[in-house]
Amino acid sequence: MSKTTAVITGLGAISPLGDTSKKMWEGLCEGRCGIGPITLFDPAGFGCKIAGQVPAYKVQKFIPSSYRKAVKIMSRDIELAIVAAYEAITDSGIITKGIDPEKVNINPTRIGIDLGAGMISCDLVELATAAAKSAVDGRFDIRKWGKEGIEQVTPLWLLKYLPNMLACHIGIIHDIQGPSNSITCAEASSHLAISEAAFMIQRGSCDIVLTGAGDAKINPMGLTRQCLLKRTTTENNDNPAGACRPFDAEAKGSVFGEGAGIIVLENKEHAKKRGAKIYAEIAGTGQSSNINSDYKLLEPDGKGIAAAVEMAMTEANIKPQQLDLIIPHGTGIPEDDLAESKGLEAVLGKAIATIPAWPTKSMLSNTSAAGGALDVIAAAFAISQGKIPAAKNLNKKAAGCNLNIVMEPIQKDINNVLCCSYTHGGQTAAVVLKKTDLMS
C-alpha cells in the first residue's frame, strides 16, 4: 500500500511584511523588516515599544455579506486568520461557499480545518467600562460586578476570545464540515497543526485541510505578558529594523508581532486529479518536549528540539546532508537560540556547518502561534522558486552557535527544508517539506 502524501496547494498570509503571502515573500527576499514602533496602542509604559504589526486590512472584504454581522464578535486573531484563509483557498483553486456559492467545486464534508491559535487577549477597553461601573471608592467590587458590571459586557463577549473560534468562523464562511481542531501550544501551534492536518489526509479523514495559525499579541495584555517574562528586547526601541537578532552575538531578546499564515494541504492524488499547482510536499513531522523545571527557558542542550527534528527527519527518510535549508525558530532570545542551535547540532552533526540556515523573525518578528506557518509558507516559496533570501541582523554569530546562517541570497535547486519551533512551556515541533515530483 503506497502511503498517502499531503501536498501544499495554496498559501495565504497576512504578516508585518504585507497583507498577502506573496508580499511577505517579496519582503523577505528584499530583506525588509516589518518591525516598527507600536501604533495599535500607546506603549509608553512598556519596556518594549516596538512590534511587528500587520498593515491595515478590511476583514469584511473576505466575508460574504450574509455573514458580515459576525465581525462584531471577532477578535483580531480571528480576523487575521480569515484574511489569510481567503488567500490560501483562492490560491489553491478550490472554490468554497465563501468564495463563490454558485461554483463550489469540492465536497464540504471532505474538507477539514486544523488551526493553531494563541491565548487570545481580551479587549481591555470593553472590560474597563464594565469594571469602572463596578468600582466602590476607586476599588473594584466583585459584588457590584456580578450585578451591574456584568450587564455592561456584550452578551457574546466570551465567543470573541475562545481560541477555537478561528477555525469555527472560517469553517462557517467556507462551509468546512470535515474534521476540525484548534491547537493551542503557543509558538509551536502552527507546526503541530500542520503536522496533524497532514496526518488527517494520510489517514483518509479528508481530502483537503486548511491549516496554519493566527495570533495577535500586540495589545496591552499580550505585551504585558511578554515583558513580564523578559522575552522582549527593551534596548532597541530606537532601532526597530535591527532589534530582533536571532543567533547574533548582540541579540537582546525577541520582538513580538501579529499575523496569520494558512496553507491548503491536500491529498496528492486529489491535487493531481484536479491539476492543482503544488508548492511542496509534507515529507515528515516530529513533535517532542523540552523538559526543564525552569520552563521559562529551553533546556540548555535543546534535547527536545533534537527529538522533534530527529522524528521528522526519520519520517521524511532523509539524511542531514540532504537538507537544503533550515528555518529555525530563532527568536533573538540568546539562551533559547543557543539551545536551539545545540539541539539542531545534536541531530544534524557536522552537516550543521554547511546547511544554509535562515531565521525569519528578524524581519517578520515573533508572531507567536502564527510564526511556524509563516515559516512553512516561506519554505514553500523557497522550494518552488529555488531561492533562499539572505538573513538579516547577523553581524557576528553568538558564541557556541554553529548554524550556517545565510549571508547572501542563494539560487539553487531546493529539495528538502526543515522548519522548527518550540514554546516557552517546552513543546517542540518540526516539519520537513520537500519538492514534489509532480511539480511542473
Place this chain on the structure above:
Amino acid sequence: MSERVVITGMGLVCPLGHDVETAWQAILAGKSGVDKTTIFDASTFPTTFSAEVKNFDPLKLTKRPQFHKNCSRGSGFAIGAAIEACKQARIDIETENPADGIDRKRIGIYLGAGEGSINNEVFFDCLVKAWNDKDNTMDWAKWAEVAFGGFTPAGELEQEPNMPTTHLAMMTGARGPVFSCLTACAASTQAVGEAMMQIRNGKADVMIAGGAHSMIHPLGQTGFNRLTALSTRNDSPQTASRPFTASRDGFVLGEGAAIVILESLTSAKKRGAKILAEVIGYGSSSDAFRVTDMHEDGRGPIQAMEAALADAKISYKDVDYISPHGTSTAENDSIETKAIKAVFKERAKLVPASSVKSMMGHLIGAAGGAELITGILAIRDNILPPTINLNDPDPNLDLDYVPNKPRKAQVNVVMKESFGFGGQNNVVIIKRYEDR
C-alpha cells in the same frame, strides 16, 4: 496493519472526588457535586453555584512540589489525575531513572486543556485605575504601572493553555509527540481521539491523553452567564444540572481533569499491563453553521458519530451505551437527541444514553475525558451511570436516559460524544478488550 490501542490507566479529579473510584461511587449513588460557588464571591452573579473541586492540593501529591508550585488550578488537576493514571498503568513518574521499560521518546502527551484564570484582583485593579471616565479611554501607562507591579511572570505563563501539558512532561519525562488542543467543550474527547491516532500511526507507544480545565472564575462565569448558557436555579443548585428534562435551563459550570493512558496493544502486552478497554474509533466534524447555535438537524454531531463508527468498523447496532454530551441546555439536549435518532435509527430508543453532567457539572475542556472514564467503568462493572434530576422528562426527548438510578446492563461498546461551542464535534468509541 495499524496498532490496536488500549487503555491501561485512568485518573480523575472532579467535583465528585479526587480519584476515579471515589467519583464513580458518588455517581452510582446519584450524588450531585454542585453547590454554592466558593472560589470567588459569586453571590450577586446571575448564577451563584457551580461544581467545584474542593480541598484539592496537587502539591501534596507530587514528590517535586518545587516544579509545580506556580501551577494554575487546571494544571494542578492534571497533575493529580496523571499521578493516578500513571500509577495504575505502572508508568514511572517524577524520577530521572524510570524502570518501567518504556522509552521516553515513545511516550507522548495530548491534552484538551483550557487556559488558566488571570489574577483577578490585579486585573480588575489595573482596569479600574487605568480607566479615564471623562473621555472613556484607557491610560495605558497607568495600566502598565499597576500591571507590572501586580502580575508575576510565572502567574502569567501558567495561564497559557499548553501549560498543563508542560507539567505532565516534567513529571513523566515524555519526549514523544506532545500536543494540546482547545476545541471548547469537545477538547478532551478530541485529544483522546487524536492521541489514539498517534499510536495507530506508530508515532508513540504510549500517549497520556485527556483534559484539564477550570473556568470557575469571574471572567469565565461572566462569559457563560452573558451567553445565558448557565442554569440560574440558584435556590436548588443540586438539581440545576438536569439534562433531558422539560425544566432544564442551562449547564452547570464544573472543573477538573481526566487522564487516560493510551497504549499500543504490543506495548501493553510486553509490559504485562492491565488492559481496561480498547479505543476503537474516532470521528471529528464541524457544524459550519453558527458560532452561537448548533445546526438544527444536528448534522455535525451526526457526521462525527458516523465517522467514528466507520473508523471503528462497527455498526450503530454494536453500540451498547452512549455517553452523550448532555449539557442540560435546551438546545444541546434536543439536537443531540435528534442526532442520536438519525444515527441509531430503529435502535435509538434501545441504546441507553445517560449524562453524568447531571452530577459532576460541565468540566468544559475536561468534560469529554471525565465522561469517557465513566464509560470505561460502565464496561468494567457492567453498570450504567444515571442521569439524575430526571423527574420531569421533556416530552419531546424520548430516548432511554437511564433516569435517576444506575442500571445493570451488559456493556461492551461505548460511544462518547462531545460538542464544542462554535460547532466542533468529536466522538470516541471504546470497547471491552478481547484478546484476539
